[in-house]
Amino acid sequence: MRSGNEPVTARSPLRLRFWLSLWGLVWAAAGTAVFSLAARPGWAAACGVVALLAAVDLAVVVHHIHQGPHYQPGRDIPPYEPPRSR
Template identity: 85%
Template sequence: MRTGNEPVTARSPLRLRFWLSLWGLIWSAAGAAAFSLAARPGWAAACAAVAVIAAVDLVVVIRHIRQGPHYQPGRDVPPYEPPSR
């Protein structure tokens, strides 16, 4: 529901989420490789699972960034009425 008092300069945190996903992907992939070399298959599998989740999140974030900005009503559009109870 739009209340009409949203910040004019509000931005999406997609770029931050992109960098955090990339950071998580790098570290979890390195952890999976290190644990597999150290013969710790359980920890390697856990790190690999986190790497897969980070990779999927990275793909979703990149897709959302490439979609571009979506329609946002301007100041001339009045706020929606709150739902009546």
């Protein structure tokens, strides 16, 4: 259903973002461990920063998913009009 205001009522694919963040967190944590054992502190720090960013994104996504169907509606919920600011 196209209403012409999709950028305003766009929905984030939170489940996809969840799995991509989890995937990035696992790989960045593994990279941090491997580069630390290989005595490469610069690369270990870079992977650590990426792991931290992935963890923060994962926490935000989980928070939005737990907020309910307003932020992650199912296929049976039609697009909603955004709240009007006063």
